[in-house]
Amino acid sequence: MKKRVNELTGVKEIARRANVSIATVDRVLHNRKGVSKQTKEKILGIIEELNYEPNLLAQRLASRKILRLATLIPEISKETSFWDAPLKGIEQADKEIKQFGIIIDKYFYDQNKIESFVEQTKIILESNPDGILLAPSFIEESVRFTEKCRELNIPYVLIDSDLPNGGSLSYIGPNLYHSGYLAAHLVSYLIKNGEKILIVNISREIDNHHHLLKKEEGFRAYFDKHKKSDNILKIDIRDTDLKSIEKYLSNIFTEHNDIRIVFVTNSRVSKVAHFIDSSKKDVILIGYDFLKENIEYMDKGIIDFLVCQKPKQQGYRGLISLYQHLAFSSPIEKIYFMPIDILTKENSAFYRN
Amino acid sequence: MKKRVNELTGVKEIARRANVSIATVDRVLHNRKGVSKQTKEKILGIIEELNYEPNLLAQRLASRKILRLATLIPEISKETSFWDAPLKGIEQADKEIKQFGIIIDKYFYDQNKIESFVEQTKIILESNPDGILLAPSFIEESVRFTEKCRELNIPYVLIDSDLPNGGSLSYIGPNLYHSGYLAAHLVSYLIKNGEKILIVNISREIDNHHHLLKKEEGFRAYFDKHKKSDNILKIDIRDTDLKSIEKYLSNIFTEHNDIRIVFVTNSRVSKVAHFIDSSKKDVILIGYDFLKENIEYMDKGIIDFLVCQKPKQQGYRGLISLYQHLAFSSPIEKIYFMPIDILTKENSAFYRN
DNA sequence: AATATATTCGTTAACGTACCCGTCTATCAG
DNA sequence: CTGATAGACGGGTACGTTAACGAATATATT
Numbered sequence: 042m043k044k045r046v047n048e049l050t051g052v053k054e055i056a057r058r059a060n061v062s063i064a065t066v067d068r069v070l071h072n073r074k075g076v077s078k079q080t081k082e083k084i085l086g087i088i089e090e091l092n093y094e095p096n097l098l099a100q101r102l103a104s105r106k107i108l109r110l111a112t113l114i115p116e117i118s119k120e121t122s123f124w125d126a127p128l129k130g131i132e133q134a135d136k137e138i139k140q141f142g143i144i145i146d147k148y149f150y151d152q153n154k155i156e157s158f159v160e161q162t163k164i165i166l167e168s169n170p171d172g173i174l175l176a177p178s179f180i181e182e183s184v185r186f187t188e189k190c191r192e193l194n195i196p197y198v199l200i201d202s203d204l205p206n207g208g209s210l211s212y213i214g215p216n217l218y219h220s221g222y223l224a225a226h227l228v229s230y231l232i233k234n235g236e237k238i239l240i241v242n243i244s245r246e247i248d249n250h251h252h253l254l255k256k257e258e259g260f261r262a263y264f265d266k267h268k269k270s271d272n273i274l275k276i277d278i279r280d281t282d283l284k285s286i287e288k289y290l291s292n293i294f295t296e297h298n299d300i301r302i303v304f305v306t307n308s309r310v311s312k313v314a315h316f317i318d319s320s321k322k323d324v325i326l327i328g329y330d331f332l333k334e335n336i337e338y339m340d341k342g343i344i345d346f347l348v349c350q351k352p353k354q355q356g357y358r359g360l361i362s363l364y365q366h367l368a369f370s371s372p373i374e375k376i377y378f379m380p381i382d383i384l385t386k387e388n389s390a391f392y393r394n
Numbered sequence: 395m396k397k398r399v400n401e402l403t404g405v406k407e408i409a410r411r412a413n414v415s416i417a418t419v420d421r422v423l424h425n426r427k428g429v430s431k432q433t434k435e436k437i438l439g440i441i442e443e444l445n446y447e448p449n450l451l452a453q454r455l456a457s458r459k460i461l462r463l464a465t466l467i468p469e470i471s472k473e474t475s476f477w478d479a480p481l482k483g484i485e486q487a488d489k490e491i492k493q494f495g496i497i498i499d500k501y502f503y504d505q506n507k508i509e510s511f512v513e514q515t516k517i518i519l520e521s522n523p524d525g526i527l528l529a530p531s532f533i534e535e536s537v538r539f540t541e542k543c544r545e546l547n548i549p550y551v552l553i554d555s556d557l558p559n560g561g562s563l564s565y566i567g568p569n570l571y572h573s574g575y576l577a578a579h580l581v582s583y584l585i586k587n588g589e590k591i592l593i594v595n596i597s598r599e600i601d602n603h604h605h606l607l608k609k610e611e612g613f614r615a616y617f618d619k620h621k622k623s624d625n626i627l628k629i630d631i632r633d634t635d636l637k638s639i640e641k642y643l644s645n646i647f648t649e650h651n652d653i654r655i656v657f658v659t660n661s662r663v664s665k666v667a668h669f670i671d672s673s674k675k676d677v678i679l680i681g682y683d684f685l686k687e688n689i690e691y692m693d694k695g696i697i698d699f700l701v702c703q704k705p706k707q708q709g710y711r712g713l714i715s716l717y718q719h720l721a722f723s724s725p726i727e728k729i730y731f732m733p734i735d736i737l738t739k740e741n742s743a744f745y746r747n
Numbered sequence: 748a749a750t751a752t753a754t755t756c757g758t759t760a761a762c763g764t765a766c767c768c769g770t771c772t773a774t775c776a777g
Numbered sequence: 778c779t780g781a782t783a784g785a786c787g788g789g790t791a792c793g794t795t796a797a798c799g800a801a802t803a804t805a806t807t
Binding site: 454459 | 792793794795796
């Protein structure tokens with residue numbers, strides 16, 4: 042059924058009722074000067090009464106503004122394809138809001154090279170964007186960068202991990218501590234008395250990436266609280282190639298033959314899975330992230346649980362938030378923790394990253 | 395904020411290049427008659443070349459159409475607040491697309507009264523809507539209703555459970571079988587040899603609601619496959635008041651004192667939790683749905699796991715799909731299975747329904 | 748040949764908002 | 778009283794698309 046809309050609403054109606062032109066109504070709507078106090082109040086009254094809401098379509102259409110947003114995230118490396126997902130989210134958001142007059146410039150840095158990060162931030166600042174989406178892997182450098190953004194009045198949204206200095210328009214990402222805590226809770230169902238738990242950190246920059254540290258902290262906190270922290274082992278592996286990783290693991294497994302649960306604090310869990318698989322250990326393996334290689338090991342039954350936090354959504358949502366803030370001054374949630382999703386062999390096929 | 399770029403795109407540019415008026419371009423864009431084959435092909439060529447994408451804003455703004463959608467879901471009862479979530483999703487979608495010229499009429503039926511369902515479907519058909527969102531609790535009646543919809547050429551989207559006759563624009567909801575299968579997989583981690591599993595179905599209409607049946611089927615299938623189905627008990631409870639439920643449970647628990655896992659096939663799990671809590675049984679309890687009362691028992695440690703399928707999203711997504719189909723003839727996924735989310739005490743606070 | 752009918756196409760006014768530019772009025776200094 | 782100035786306001790066009798209406802031309806019918 043296709044009928045005509047004939048609502049008596051909108052600026053035109055307001056203008057009619059107030060006996061002014063729509064231009065005047067427009068002025069008070071945007072809080073611009075050039076309207077007498079009297080008229081302004083009258084118009085505001087009518088707006089209230091009609092409880093007028095601007096037509097977003099017409100608003101965007103008529104606006105000749107164009108917004109330029111910049112995104113800065115790690116490049117997709119051979120080591121991990123994790124950042125592929127946020128990028129997909131960014132691209133989807135790009136596609137959706139492109140026609141609303143939004144231009145998105147994507148920048149990338151090498152997660153193993155601080156310089157590359159700093160370099161990109163400089164380029165971004167020179168381009169003077171209207172808003173920035175940032176994955177702040179390097180804490181100090183990111184803090185410095187965001188401080189400059191604030192000086193320049195450029196709003197920014199953080200994804201994947203937060204920064205200690207506040208001031209972002211929004212943080213969209215995991216609560217790392219709780220994600221570790223949850224993993225521990227899961228483990229508590231799976232372990233029996235006397236069995237040992239092994240925490241595995243794999244990263245070239247373990248101490249710079251609070252991601253790992255926070256997760257481990259949450260994980261341990263659970264067992265501390267339940268007074269069962271004495272059977273937890275841990276190993277830090279600072280080489281990310283398969284051979285080194287397997288060597289380290291092999292060592293610790295010969296040293297302790299009663300390890301029953303292995304908790305890998307990031308997406309590198311597939312490499313541990315490779316070791317477990319080839320050495321035919323009977324352990325429960327828990328790790329992070331919905332990556333192709335991880336899912337394969339889950340389907341094979343080597344990885345038992347994966348904890349995921351919708352990385353694609355993070356990229357998508359981050360951009361949409363920036364857009365809504367800049368285009369409509371919509372209020373944005375200051376902290377948006379992503380759900381902590383638990384994946385197993387039996388529900389991963391239905392997962393939406 | 396910079397000035398707008400003067401892109402040479404849009405119907406106007408196409409018309410200019412093809413030496414026709416925009417009206418003609420519009421005709422071929424909408425595949426309407428009244429254009430010679432020659433002109434049509436020429437214009438299509440230019441559209442291709444420019445790879446033109448219509449401006450959705452302008453499109454909706456200029457369209458004087460108004461679409462009327464109807465939704466039919468169970469009313470929120472004292473027995474379960476489950477349907478509160480889809481309703482919230484519907485309301486959110488309503489809010490978002492209202493200004494695009496969409497009117498949404500909400501209808502409700504009593505899940506315990508087939509007549510109320512039939513009655514509402516009649517009213518809906520009389521109102522002759524452009525599209526329908528339906529939660530088809532009663533299979534036969536729903537099949538009859540949807541068949542009428544198809545005769546009348548009214549597209550409909552199903553949520554929460556699918557129908558056997560196909561023909562819907564889309565099904566958005568759980569894969570019930572797999573959700574049961576997943577629960578069984580979880581249980582397999584939690585159970586030890588010799589311990590018993592109890593399946594609990596609670597509903598006044600157990601045989602009409604394939605929801606329960608399908609879940610149980612999936613649950614059992616897992617254990618059949620892994621040759622461990624001999625320790626599964628089951629109880630059907632056709633009264634939904636707390637007292638009756640507790641009586642039945644009490645009976646079966648005295649009969650079998652080695653029940654270690656209880657799997658409740660729907661959101662009524664909180665009533666089982668009440669029994670477990672007050673009778674101080676030491677069992678692992680698994681059930682369905684993110685309801686306030688369920689979460690409370692999870693926080694208390696009585697319910698261990700809840701399986702959820704984003705009911706709010708189902709309502710939201712269903713309406714958005716209808717809208718996109720009707721307004722833009724966008725292609726819609728014929729089957730959109732919701733993720734099978736696992737909630738525990740430690741991640742429920744971050745869940746988005 | 749005259750008329751009717753079909754086919755193909757263009758003109759134009761919306762849709763609701765943004766904002767440039769110009770006009771009008773009041774006030775005030777000189 | 779004149780001219781300048783600033784504040785208050787309206788007119789009008791643009792944004793990209795839709796679609797009603799009608800004009801122009803071609804084809805069929807009598």
